[in-house]
Amino acid sequence: MAPILILSCMGHDHNEYIKQQVQVKNPYLDTMEEDILYHFNLSTKTHNLPEMFGDTKFVCVGGSGNRMKSFAQFMHKELNLPGNPEDIRDICEGTDRYCMYKVGPVLSISHGMGVPSISIMLHELIKLLHHAQCHDVVLFRLGTSGGVGLAPGTVVITDKAVDYSFRPQFEQVVLGKVITRSTELDEGVVSELLQCSHELQNLPTVIGNTMCTHDFYEGQGRLDGALCSFSQEEKLDYLKKAHEAGVRNIEMESTVFAAMCRVCGLRAAVVCVTLLNRFDGDQITSPHEVLVEYQQRPQVLVSHFIKKRLGITA
Amino acid sequence: MAPILILSCMGHDHNEYIKQQVQVKNPYLDTMEEDILYHFNLSTKTHNLPEMFGDTKFVCVGGSGNRMKSFAQFMHKELNLPGNPEDIRDICEGTDRYCMYKVGPVLSISHGMGVPSISIMLHELIKLLHHAQCHDVVLFRLGTSGGVGLAPGTVVITDKAVDYSFRPQFEQVVLGKVITRSTELDEGVVSELLQCSHELQNLPTVIGNTMCTHDFYEGQGRLDGALCSFSQEEKLDYLKKAHEAGVRNIEMESTVFAAMCRVCGLRAAVVCVTLLNRFDGDQITSPHEVLVEYQQRPQVLVSHFIKKRLGITA
Numbered sequence: 001m002a003p004i005l006i007l008s009c010m011g012h013d014h015n016e017y018i019k020q021q022v023q024v025k026n027p028y029l030d031t032m033e034e035d036i037l038y039h040f041n042l043s044t045k046t047h048n049l050p051e052m053f054g055d056t057k058f059v060c061v062g063g064s065g066n067r068m069k070s071f072a073q074f075m076h077k078e079l080n081l082p083g084n085p086e087d088i089r090d091i092c093e094g095t096d097r098y099c100m101y102k103v104g105p106v107l108s109i110s111h112g113m114g115v116p117s118i119s120i121m122l123h124e125l126i127k128l129l130h131h132a133q134c135h136d137v138v139l140f141r142l143g144t145s146g147g148v149g150l151a152p153g154t155v156v157i158t159d160k161a162v163d164y165s166f167r168p169q170f171e172q173v174v175l176g177k178v179i180t181r182s183t184e185l186d187e188g189v190v191s192e193l194l195q196c197s198h199e200l201q202n203l204p205t206v207i208g209n210t211m212c213t214h215d216f217y218e219g220q221g222r223l224d225g226a227l228c229s230f231s232q233e234e235k236l237d238y239l240k241k242a243h244e245a246g247v248r249n250i251e252m253e254s255t256v257f258a259a260m261c262r263v264c265g266l267r268a269a270v271v272c273v274t275l276l277n278r279f280d281g282d283q284i285t286s287p288h289e290v291l292v293e294y295q296q297r298p299q300v301l302v303s304h305f306i307k308k309r310l311g312i313t314a
Numbered sequence: 315m316a317p318i319l320i321l322s323c324m325g326h327d328h329n330e331y332i333k334q335q336v337q338v339k340n341p342y343l344d345t346m347e348e349d350i351l352y353h354f355n356l357s358t359k360t361h362n363l364p365e366m367f368g369d370t371k372f373v374c375v376g377g378s379g380n381r382m383k384s385f386a387q388f389m390h391k392e393l394n395l396p397g398n399p400e401d402i403r404d405i406c407e408g409t410d411r412y413c414m415y416k417v418g419p420v421l422s423i424s425h426g427m428g429v430p431s432i433s434i435m436l437h438e439l440i441k442l443l444h445h446a447q448c449h450d451v452v453l454f455r456l457g458t459s460g461g462v463g464l465a466p467g468t469v470v471i472t473d474k475a476v477d478y479s480f481r482p483q484f485e486q487v488v489l490g491k492v493i494t495r496s497t498e499l500d501e502g503v504v505s506e507l508l509q510c511s512h513e514l515q516n517l518p519t520v521i522g523n524t525m526c527t528h529d530f531y532e533g534q535g536r537l538d539g540a541l542c543s544f545s546q547e548e549k550l551d552y553l554k555k556a557h558e559a560g561v562r563n564i565e566m567e568s569t570v571f572a573a574m575c576r577v578c579g580l581r582a583a584v585v586c587v588t589l590l591n592r593f594d595g596d597q598i599t600s601p602h603e604v605l606v607e608y609q610q611r612p613q614v615l616v617s618h619f620i621k622k623r624l625g626i627t628a
Contacts, residue, residue: 026542035538036597039530066410096380097427113411116428116566119529126540164487173478174532175544175552215433216353218488224349226440227577228340230489238489252430263541283350 020136022129023265035131037124041094044131052091053132057105058306059125061118062142063253065090065099065110071142071299072101072108078303079104079312106306111141111253115214118253122260138189138309139268141257142298145210145249146220147274148242152286153294155203155301157193158185158210158270159246161254164219166211166245170259183258186267193269196304203297208248210270212255220250222282239278249274271298334450336443337579349445351438355408358445366405367446371419372620373439375432376456376612377567379413379424385456385613386415386422392617393418393626420620425455425567429528432567436574452503452623453582455571456612459524459563460534461588462556466600467608469517469615471507472499472524472584473560475568478533480525480559484573497572500581507583510618517611522562524584526569534564536596553592563588585612 029035034045042049060075062068073085081104091100098121099110109125111118118141129137147154160168161183170181190207197205217225221235242250254270261268273294275284284291307313343349348359356363374389376382383402390399395418405414412435413424423439425432432455443451461468474482475497484495504521511519531539535549556564568584575582587608589598598605621627 024540026537026539028537028542029540032538034597036599038598064410096378112426112428112431113434114426114428114430116528116530117426117431120427120531123529123531123539123541130540164490172532173528175535175548176478176555214430214487215437216430217434217437218486221489223340223342224346225340225437226338226343226444227437227574228342234489241490260541283348284352285350 020265022126022134022137024126024130025263029127029130035127037128039095039097039120040092040100040124040128042092042128049128049132053102053107053128054134055105056102056107056129056132056134057137059107059109059129059137059139060142060302061109061111061121061139063111063113063144067295068099068108068110069101072103072106074299075106075108075303075306076103078307079106079310105310114252115212115256119256119260122257126260126264126266137266139261139266140302141253141268141270141272142302143251143253143270143272144275144295145251145272146276146278147249148239148247148278150206150248150274150277151204152274152276153204153297154274155197155205155297156210156249156272156274157190157197157205157207158254158258158272159190159207160184160209161258161270162209162211162245162247163255164211164213166209166242166247170255172259181259182262183255184262185258185269189267189269193271193301193305196308197301200300200304203301205301206248209246210254210272211242211247211250213250213252216252220278224282236279250278271301273297334579336440336448336451338440338444339577343441343444349441351442353409353411353434354406354414354438354442356406356442363442363446367416367421367442368448369419370416370421370443370446370448371451373421373423373443373451373453374456374616375423375425375435375453377425377427377458381609382413382422382424383415386417386420388613389420389422389617389620390417392621393420393624419624428566429526429570433570433574436571440574440578440580451580453575453580454616455567455582455584455586456616457565457567457584457586458589458609459565459586460590460592461563462553462561462592464520464562464588464591465518466588466590467518467611468588469511469519469611470524470563470586470588471504471511471519471521472568472572472586473504473521474498474523475572475584476523476525476559476561477569478525478527480523480556480561484569486573495573496576497569498576499572499583503581503583507585507615507619510622511615514614514618517615519615520562523560524568524586525556525561525564527564527566530566534592538596550593564592585615587611
C-alpha cells in the first residue's frame with residue numbers, strides 16, 4: 001500500500017517539499033562502517049533501514065509510549081490500512097528507552113519527558129531518516145501541556161518555542177561551551193494545521209508561543225512540588241509576564257525539538273493540548289476519561305493534516 | 315515480614331540515621347486537602363501512603379523500567395522474601411511515565427533519561443516519602459554511564475556530581491531566575507559502598523567525579539550524533555580536561571539527584587557502571603549479554619550494602 005500513498009502524496013499541491021532530503025550535520029557519519037542507534041536498538045549493519053523506513057513521510061513524536069501506540073493504532077484505522085491495528089509491533093522492542101510504531105508513511109515514536117530525553121531520540125531519529133534516504137518528511141510533536149490563560153482542553157499550535165525568559169532560543173552545551181540555536185518553526189505547517197482545526201468539530205485551537213522548561217515544578221512556578229521557595233503572588237506575576245510575552249502553554253521539549261529540526265532542514269510543528277489553566281491551579285484534577293479525550297485532540301488534528309496531504313477524504 | 319526487617323535495621327550501628335524524617339521544603343504542601351502525585355498515578359486521597367510505603371528504608375532509582383523491575387525481582391530473592399518474584403506488580407501501572415516496585419523495605423523506581431525526567435520523579439518521590447512518614451531513608455541512583463579512562467564494566471561511586479564545566483553545582487531555574495545548588499553527596503555512604511565493593515568478587519570499583527550533561531551526543535563530545543561541529547582532537551582535549559578534574563564517568567542525572575536529595579536531607583549515592591571508555595570511542599559496541607552483566611554490577615553492590623544494613627548475611 002505504501003507506493004500508492006506516496007504517489008498520492010507526491011501528486012498534491014506541495015511541490016516545494018518534494019525531494020527535500022533529511023540532512024545530518026556531521027561530516028563523520030558517512031565514514032562510519034556501522035552506525036548503532038543504541039537507544040532504538042537498531043543498526044545500519046543489522047537492519048535494512050531504507051527498506052524499513054524509506055517511505056516515511058510523517059513522523060509524530062510524544063512523551064508517553066502508550067499514547068504513541070494508541071496514535072499508531074488510530075492512524076492505522078484513519079488510513080484504512082490492511083491488517084489488525086492491535087497487531088502493531090514496537091520496532092524498538094529490544095529496549096524500553098523509546099517505543100516506535102510504523103503505519104504506512106507514518107512513524108509514531110515516544111520520547112520520554114524533558115529536553116535531554118527527546119534530544120537523544122531526535123539525534124537517532126534524524127540519523128535513521130538519513131540512513132533510510134527519506135525525503136519530504138514533516139515532524140510533529142503531539143504533547144500535553146499546562147495552559148496559560150486558556151480553558152483546559154485547548155489545543156496550542158506553537159508559533160515560537162521560547163525558554164524560561166521567553167526568548168525564542170535553545171542553549172546547547174558543546175564541549176563545555178554554550179551555543180545558542182534558533183527555535184523558529186515552519187510557518188507554512190502552522191497555517192495548514194490551523195486551517196485543519198477549522199474543519200473539525202470540538203477542537204478549540206489557538207496559535208501561541210510555547211514555553212519550554214527543564215522541570216515541572218519550580219521551573220513552571222508550581223506551588224505543589226517537594227521544593228517551593230516563592231509565593232502565590234510571585235507565581236502569578238511570572239505567569240502574567242509569560243502571557244504578555246505571548247506564551248499560551250508550558251511544556252518540556254519544544255525548544256530542542258524546534259532547534260534540531262531547524263538545523264537539519266526538517267519541517268516541524270508542535271501541537272499540544274492544555275490539561276489545566278495554570279492561572280487557576282497547579283494540580284491536574286480532571287477525571288481520567290476527560291484527560292484521555294483531551295490527549296486525543298492533537299492526534300485528531302494531525303491525523304486530519306496527514307489525510308489531507310495524502311489526499312484521503314473522510 | 316517488614317517489622318522484623320525494620321527492627322533489624324534499627325538494631326545496627328548506624329544510630330545517627332535513626333528517626334531522620336524525610337523533609338519537604340514547601341510550606342504549602344501540608345495545607346493541601348489532596349496531593350495528586352500525577353506522574354505516579356497516586357494520591358493522598360485515593361491511596362493510604364503511610365500503609366503502602368511507611369516501612370521504606372532504601373529507594374533505588376534507575377533510568378530503565380525493565381532494569382528497575384529486574385532489580386526488584388533480584389532484591390526479592392536476596393532478601394529471602396515470601397512469594398514469587400515474578401508476581402511483583404508495578405505500583406504505577408495506571409501510567410507509563412515511571413515504573414515502581416516495592417520489595418520489603420526497598421522501593422525500586424525508574425526515572426527515564428535526563429535531568430528533567432528524574433527531577434519530576436524526585437519531586438513526587440520526596441512528597442510520597444513525606445506523606446508516608448518515612449524516616450532513615452537512603453537513596454541510590456543505579457545507572458549506566460560512559461567511562462573516562464576506565465575499562466568498560468568498572469563501577470564508579472560518585473564523589474562529586476559535576477556540570478559540563480566540572481563544577482559541583484546544579485543550576486535550577488525558579489520563576490525565570492537561575493539559582494545554584496550544591497551537589498555534594500553523603501561521604502559516609504560512599505565509604506560504606508567502597509567497603510562493600512571490596513567484599514565482592516569481579517566488581518572493579520572506583521570513587522570519582524561524575525559529569526552530568528543534558529544530552530548524550532554534543533554535550534558529551536560524541537562524534538556520532540546527527541549534529542557534530544568539532545574534531546576528534548577537540549573531543550579528546552575536552553575528555554582529558556574532564557579527567558584532570560577528577561571526572562571518571564559521564565551520565566545525565568547525577569547533579570539534580572544530588573542537589574535535591576541534599577536540600578531535603580536525604581542521604582544519597584550515585585553508583586554507575588561504565589559501558590565503554592570514551593577515550594576509545596563513542597558507540598556502545600559490546601555484545602548484549604556483556605552489557606546485561608555490566609548493568610547488574612551496581613545492583614549487586616547496592617544489594618550487598620542493603621543486606622549488610624539489614625543484618626542479612628549471605
